[in-house]
Amino acid sequence: MHVQVMDHPLIQHKVTLMRKKETGSKDFRNLLEEITMLMGYEITRDLPLEDVEIETPVAKMIGKQISGKKLGIVPVLRAGLGMVQGMLNLIPTAKVGHIGLYRDPQTLEPVEYYCKLPDVEDRDFIIVDPMLATGGSASAAITLLKEKGIENIKLMCLVAAPQGVQKVNADHPDVRIYVAALDDKLNDQGYIVPGLGDAGDRIFGTK
Ligand code: PRP
Ligand code: URA
Secondary structure: OOOEEOOOHHHHHHHHHHHOOOOOHHHHHHHHHHHHHHHHHHHHHHOOEEEEEEEOOOOEEEEEEEOOOEEEEEEEEOHHHHHHHHHHHHOOOOEEOEEEEEEOOOOOOEEEEEEEOOOOOOEEEEEEOOEEOOOHHHHHHHHHHHHOOOOOEEEEEEEEOHHHHHHHHHHOOOOEEEEEEEOOEEOOOOOEEOOOOOHHHHHHOOO
16 A cells, blocks of 8 residues: 555644544534644645745845746545645645546535636646545545646545545555545445544534
8 A cells, every 4th residue: 555644743733633523514524724824834845946046135146946847736626626736835826727526425526517727738747635545545646647747746635444545456556645634444335444533514513
């Protein structure tokens, strides 16, 4: 199983707060944004840099700036929306695409209902979705991006089940997966155990 678990103490602490059933939508959203920033900081560690000549009030110097391809952030609707602002706080110039997928409650298969992506030329993409359960939604989202010609894709989730990681590994071995927590299993309804419940409902206060 290929997955990077980002278990910084701050991330672990905040994930525990999110899991608690008594945590309300406002705190849940704030925590998700904070964790996204902490994870995004690590995920962007390999961004290439180039030298740039600048002038401080005191002297000229060679500084560093990010070079290479631009970034695209793609939340999987709805719950992925909760991770967009955290990424934009770090990379304000990133463009944001949207992929609408919901899980059919009976079959657990992903159903696509929306896809709007920015210019894909010369852009690397990070797909964000808090939950990686069966892996059906993430795998379908990656396939959609690949069909548009996008090659360099990372997947960033909050909580994953082993089954979801295995499915994405099998369908898309080139895609690196980053999670804050790798949980035990799925229950009969396809929910991650222990998980944190329905992420979309908890973010938006629906039922
Ligand atoms: C959730 C979650 C993922 C998907 C994960 O979305 O945000 O997209 O389930 O499950 P999977 O790995 O088994 O595909 P959901 O279908 O509940 O839609 P929502 O975000 O609109 O609530
Ligand atoms: N989607 C969720 O929101 N939670 C789960 O546990 C599984 C899929």
